[in-house]
Amino acid sequence: MAYSDKVLDHYENPRNVGALDKESSNVGTGMVGAPACGDVMKLQIRVNDAGVIEDAKFKTYGCGSAIASSSLLTEWVKGKTLEEAQQIKNSDIAEELALPPVKVHCSVLAEDAIKAAISDFQSKQEK
Amino acid sequence: MSLKLPVYLDYSATTPVDPRVAEKICDCLTLEGHFGNPASRSHPYGWDAEKLVEDARANVASLVNADPKEIVWTSGATESDNLAIKGAAHFYRKKGKHIVTVKTEHKAVLDTCRQLEREGYEVTYLDPEANGLLDLDKFTTALRDDTILASVMHVNNEIGVIQDIAALGEICRARDVILHVDAAQSAGKVEIDLQNMKVDLMSFSAHKIYGPKGAGALYVRRKPRIRLEAQMHGGGHERGLRSGTLATHQIVGMGEAFRIAREEMAAENERITALRDRLLNGLKDMEEVYINGDQDQRIPGNLNISFNFVEGESLIMALKDIAVSSGSACTSASLEPSYVLRALGRNDELAHSSIRFTLGRFTTEEEIDYTIKLVREKVTKLRELSPLWEMYQEGIDLESVKWAAH
Numbered sequence: 095m096a097y098s099d100k101v102l103d104h105y106e107n108p109r110n111v112g113a114l115d116k117e118s119s120n121v122g123t124g125m126v127g128a129p130a131c132g133d134v135m136k137l138q139i140r141v142n143d144a145g146v147i148e149d150a151k152f153k154t155y156g157c158g159s160a161i162a163s164s165s166l167l168t169e170w171v172k173g174k175t176l177e178e179a180q181q182i183k184n185s186d187i188a189e190e191l192a193l194p195p196v197k198v199h200c201s202v203l204a205e206d207a208i209k210a211a212i213s214d215f216q217s218k219q220e221k
Numbered sequence: 222m223s224l225k226l227p228v229y230l231d232y233s234a235t236t237p238v239d240p241r242v243a244e245k246i247c248d249c250l251t252l253e254g255h256f257g258n259p260a261s262r263s264h265p266y267g268w269d270a271e272k273l274v275e276d277a278r279a280n281v282a283s284l285v286n287a288d289p290k291e292i293v294w295t296s297g298a299t300e301s302d303n304l305a306i307k308g309a310a311h312f313y314r315k316k317g318k319h320i321v322t323v324k325t326e327h328k329a330v331l332d333t334c335r336q337l338e339r340e341g342y343e344v345t346y347l348d349p350e351a352n353g354l355l356d357l358d359k360f361t362t363a364l365r366d367d368t369i370l371a372s373v374m375h376v377n378n379e380i381g382v383i384q385d386i387a388a389l390g391e392i393c394r395a396r397d398v399i400l401h402v403d404a405a406q407s408a409g410k411v412e413i414d415l416q417n418m419k420v421d422l423m424s425f426s427a428h429k430i431y432g433p434k435g436a437g438a439l440y441v442r443r444k445p446r447i448r449l450e451a452q453m454h455g456g457g458h459e460r461g462l463r464s465g466t467l468a469t470h471q472i473v474g475m476g477e478a479f480r481i482a483r484e485e486m487a488a489e490n491e492r493i494t495a496l497r498d499r500l501l502n503g504l505k506d507m508e509e510v511y512i513n514g515d516q517d518q519r520i521p522g523n524l525n526i527s528f529n530f531v532e533g534e535s536l537i538m539a540l541k542d543i544a545v546s547s548g549s550a551c552t553s554a555s556l557e558p559s560y561v562l563r564a565l566g567r568n569d570e571l572a573h574s575s576i577r578f579t580l581g582r583f584t585t586e587e588e589i590d591y592t593i594k595l596v597r598e599k600v601t602k603l604r605e606l607s608p609l610w611e612m613y614q615e616g617i618d619l620e621s622v623k624w625a626a627h
Contacts, residue, residue, distance in 0.1 A: 113611065160535075
């Protein structure tokens with residue numbers, strides 16, 4: 095299968111690979127997908143007092159498109175407020191990476207991951 | 222010497238034509254060569270071509286210790302499988318309508334059996350053991366009074382394991398069941414002796430053993446005689462079993478490939494085994510790697526490994542400088558890991574993480590060393606990216622995690 099140059103770039107040089115302290119109160123962690131389906135994404139965000147995402151890290155088990163989708167997402171959410179990050183749509187990711195139809199589910203997973211990370215962060219604040 | 226990239230390690234998918242074979246093929250094409258129709262009886266062009274076709278038939282028969290009269294030319298192993306299974310099922314339909322096969326068979330067998338089910342036949346699909354081999358007792362138990370045919374492949378295309386077809390032959394003969402064996406992946410790699418093995422029908426392919434694509438053969442036993450209903454009708458070629466003008470050049474190529482295999486098999490197996498072991502030894506000390514399929518009952522050229530916590534398609538992408546295949550076909554929203562690995566009871570992660578390396582006649586030590594280095598480097602890199610690897614390192618049992626399936 096032919097991948098777009100952008101997918102290849104993110105795949106060869108993934109941005110923001112790593113982990114943040116998941117116990118920290120200002121870190122939100124989202125883990126979506128399942129090994130049985132062939133992809134699992136873990137996305138973490140660190141949010142400052144102003145509600146802005148200061149840092150984002152990811153790890154992904156999955157095909158090249160899944161890795162690229164999560165790598166791109168970490169680039170996009172940095173510096174955004176939670177409200178802005180919440181607005182990111184899978185179609186934006188799919189378009190940016192020129193994902194073929196069979197790989198659109200990778201971008202859906204990325205959107206699910208950021209939503210899960212934000213909701214994890216918010217539930218920590220309520221405590 | 223510099224390496225030709227990507228390094229070709231997909232010999233079970235297909236092989237390059239041996240230069241000696243290519244030369245013979247080219248001799249059968251042009252006006253100066255033997256271009257005649259082997260069915261032409263009225264002039265030397267036809268007689269020459271017929272002689273070449275019969276020499277090739279003798280070479281194919283000789284590799285498997287059969288009579289040349291028992292060899293029928295086809296377009297490849299898929300056609301041979303179709304002719305054998307449908308042909309026997311249709312001919313013997315009055316005797317019974319039950320067929321036994323295995324879940325790890327090639328699609329050419331499985332899909333043909335599915336078609337017969339649609340025609341009213343009943344098919345039992347047996348599970349192999351975790352090492353890919355068939356339990357002979359379970360096989361025996363699956364045979365019924367109305368069983369007419371069993372189809373079991375000799376060597377599995379994905380995991381390279383060798384079934385005990387001699388034993389299966391004894392069981393089938395005692396029960397008066399016809400045994401078909403798909404030998405596409407075994408001819409030229411494993412000793413086959415049809416004078417002693419009680420196999421009734423056997424499918425062969427040319428392009429898996431350095432012959433051309435589009436050529437194959439079916440062995441049809443004469444003593445005791447096995448009858449088939451033809452699936453291709455026309456001019457009555459191949460004793461009416463498979464009509465259509467014989468592709469002289471393809472057949473001559475297949476014959477030469479089988480002749481070379483007969484002469485060089487022993488030495489070649491020794492050389493390829495050494496290379497395969499070199500590859501295995503270069504990888505097996507890595508953490509969480511699993512060999513798929515039995516380690517001993519296996520052809521020399523096959524190594525199928527799962528690299529746990531790394532997804533197969535991304536690994537293939539990372540290994541773009543080697544040409545291999547993956548057990549994971551990530552081409553749809555619902556990802557389908559290899560049905561062969563699933564049938565062995567491998568869990569989804571391991572099935573998704575498998576790579577099949579298949580070595581062959583032109584594989585070099587230098588290529589193997591390059592492969593070892595590349596695989597180690599890329600698996601390490603992808604594991605650093607993998608949340609599953611991270612969880613494994615933290616001691617989390619992945620089986621206990623509630624995944625949000627999608």
